[in-house]
Amino acid sequence: MKYIVLFAFFGLLFTSCTDDELDPLRKNQIKKGSYLALRGTAFNNLFDDNLYGGAGGFSVAGSVDQNIVIESDYLSEDQNTIGSVDVFVKYKNTGNRVKLTTIPGSNWTLKTNSKSKNGSFTLKLGDILTATGVKLADIPATDGDLIFSFFVIELDLTLTDGSKVPAASIVNSSLFESALFYPAHKLNYYALK
Numbered sequence: 001m002k003y004i005v006l007f008a009f010f011g012l013l014f015t016s017c018t019d020d021e022l023d024p025l026r027k028n029q030i031k032k033g034s035y036l037a038l039r040g041t042a043f044n045n046l047f048d049d050n051l052y053g054g055a056g057g058f059s060v061a062g063s064v065d066q067n068i069v070i071e072s073d074y075l076s077e078d079q080n081t082i083g084s085v086d087v088f089v090k091y092k093n094t095g096n097r098v099k100l101t102t103i104p105g106s107n108w109t110l111k112t113n114s115k116s117k118n119g120s121f122t123l124k125l126g127d128i129l130t131a132t133g134v135k136l137a138d139i140p141a142t143d144g145d146l147i148f149s150f151f152v153i154e155l156d157l158t159l160t161d162g163s164k165v166p167a168a169s170i171v172n173s174s175l176f177e178s179a180l181f182y183p184a185h186k187l188n189y190y191a192l193k
Helices: 002-016 040-045 125-132
Strands: 035-039 056-059 067-075 082-091 098-104 117-124 150-159 186-192
Touching: 035 040, 035 150, 040 056, 040 067, 056 067, 067 150, 082 117, 082 125, 098 117, 098 125, 117 125
Parallel strands: 056 186
Antiparallel strands: 035 067, 067 117, 082 098, 082 150, 150 186
């Protein structure tokens, strides 16, 4: 009897002491499985040493006509819940987060023999520069040792019921990082020579 009371006490102690800050998935903010998984060239770029783990890169010696294509699968139990995706950008992690565009949920469609909707969209470097107020000529090229120049692309999901899955809610993306589940909510776009 003494052991039963002791186990009950510790069971209550451990189940009642939950801290939302210790939940890396922020389950109270994200609906089950409602996020974008990175696909295509941007996903392949993550493993390119010349891109420093970024989803893409642009040449500081090039023109503002350079693009980055973001392809993703919508992972959710209900594939009809994607309402829209707000795209935000900021220069490095110190710049202001600025809204670039909104992509409608209809951009993600179900392909033959697939269980997840897939969609892609293109972001123009010129639009990113205009939105952030940064000039291409003022950006130093990333050299991998001393300088890391990049734009952060953040994707906030709005579901059809009005709830949001902000990029900030994916606080420990390494829990997802695999070929199937790598989140597309926060990506780096590096400045290269």
